[in-house]
Amino acid sequence: MFDHANELLHLLARWVHLIAGIMWIGNSMLFNWLDRNLEKPPGSKPGLVGEIWMVHSGGFYQVEKKFLAPAQLPKTLHWFKWQNGITWLSGISLLVLIYYMGAAAMMVDPDVSAITPQTAVLIGAASLPLAFLAYDLVWRTAIGKSPGLATVLTFAILLGASAVYFRYFSGRAAYMHVGVLVGTLMTGNVWFVILPSQRELIAATKEGREQDPAIGYQAKQRSVHNNYFTFPLLFIMLSGHFPSTYGHPQSWIILLVLAAGSAFVRLGMNMRFTQPMWLWPTGFAALGTLALVLVLVGDKALLSREAGRATPVAFTEVAEVMHTRCTPCHSSTPTDATYKAAPNGVMFDTPEQIITMAQKIEERAVKTKSMPLANVTKMTDAERETLRAWIAQGAKGP
Template identity: 40%
Template sequence: MDVFIGEWGNLLLRWAHMIVGIGWIGTSFYFIALDYSLNQQERKSPGVFGTAWQVHGGGFYHVEKFTVAPPNLPPHLHWFKWEAYLTWVTGFGLLIIQYYFHASAYLIDPAVMPLEPWQAIAISIASLLVGWFIYDGLCRFFGDRTVPLAASVFLLILLAAVLYTKVFSGRGSFIHVGAFIGTIMAFNVFVTIIPGQRIMVGQLLRGEEPEAKYGKVAKQRSLHNNYLTLPVLLMMVSPHYPFLSAHPHAWMVVALILIVGGLFRHILNRIDIGEPWEKYGWAAPMAAFALICAIFVTAPRQMADTGPVISDSEVLAMTAKHCTMCHARRPTHESFKEPPKNVTLETLADLKRYSQLIMIQTVRNKAMPLGNQTHMTDEEREQLGRWLRAH
């Protein structure tokens, strides 16, 4: 019953994470597109930077954006913040339920680094916080110098990826790159954007002239969030695709994902502005090339087919040692009451039936056993692969 309740808790929290995440991403995409579609030539009210006419759901909307702030605040001001806050809270909740409570299975791989659960959790929390402070320091140091700041943030994320791939399991490392980026994005809202807007509101209420610098910084951080959204989305679903983290230098895959996602977001933003293709078309072949490189890097390598094929009894003994604690009709692993995805590996017929899955998940990607808790060796994986190919 405890596992059943835990599964429901995981599902509901994941559902909530998706709901608020969609809301946050939607507002980010909308407001960046709105900024880029503003018409500065239309006759405007005093203090207005630009306007936009929009149609949606059978209604017409006329939107105005002030250069700094309106002369007087309306009685009702809508704040877009809870989507960001709740996305981070639910995401961190999932990190706790999935990776902290089951650190030995999902977060730690003894073949990468033998850690105690508390050590892995401490590294996780500390790295997320330290990453934010370094990012914030880079933004303050470089200011509005876009190119060196972008390069520095790119390198920061790559350094985090190298750290995670040297410390955590494959799935744990990639989900932490996503959490690292997501923490930067959420803290941008919580620590920088909303406090700056509150200062401007306070200045208006006191009859003072609002300082434009707070709006400028908020716009910069919002744009960072916009460009990081597509890479972080892929990182968050990466545990379902272990081939992404199977490469010995998986940080290269992270670099390519950042490039592809950032360039594609840049193309969409330029389209929203209405720029001619000649000005941003260069990004399309670069994104395509980076994507091809990512596919090439993650492609399965041909394994050596030399050596004797182990017997049926030996392969059953191997799966009994490494697989059936989870993949049995009655699993003995504490995290499961039913075999994951209803895959059982107790008989020769089971092994033949799921041979392709076993070859991908266990032999090539080394994603199974979970967290390599049973310390399956590379030699055993090769032996299993030879048996599967022979049958």
């Protein structure tokens, strides 16, 4: 059933990643929402921050957020840390299984840079802890007391790491590394800042003293960061399904616009219950995204206006290109060293198979050039032009 133990591992890791990720992000959104909707009834007990009533699963829920006196600390206190821990661990497993173990095809693109797969893996793996250390240092030290400067430095760290990724990796690996980096910062925030602050809160409650305000303040800062990282992170995790994003010649601009735009949407959602101007950031994000779509559409129009081959392309010529450049992988009997089964079940053995996939062939081999994978079969631009012209002429059969 599975061609490799590898594929089964991959499925399991991805499944766990999705489940843990939904639980982690879902939970954190719920707590964010709770915090924004708490109400403080007049004349309420001391220590109460606010309360909220909800209806769900056959009953009413009353949640109170409060500070406790030492004697009030309950026996069972629920923590939420493994949802994040498992999301990160399964995500790193996927990174290793898909990108690092398949680095020659997945990380390296000879059109971008001629680095070896080993160097690519080294850059990717080393960048994650280094970027977290730099980011943590910025917010932990005196610089963190001036949030404006610290924010600028945080963007500099993110952009700097991204620049390295886009300089050396294939578009898709660059996107994914930006995502894994953001996820690593979020996870570091949870384990090294937010959880210690919760431990300090419990210790302070037990000893009947105030929580150290500096620790609480830092934890709040990091959880705000995590809040804004969420939407961009989720876009990147989906981007592998959208070759027009990571396969675009200016793929980094698309990433920047969608990441910033989705963080603005988050800002709008955060402001929604407390500030009347909440639609502004969301509208701003929508406009940015619209502009991006227009640019992309304009870009496609440009592509099709490109002066190309006008003479009719014979199908035999197309079949020849497909058989030398694509069927080493996309066949019922692949000859590629890595892919022992047709990737995504897509095969180009017969004329019918090629013709029905014409649209997708254009998308991957002409417009985004994301196929052949890492151009391992060394497809030339002239051959891409042959495919483009054939499709433009109606993708006719033999």
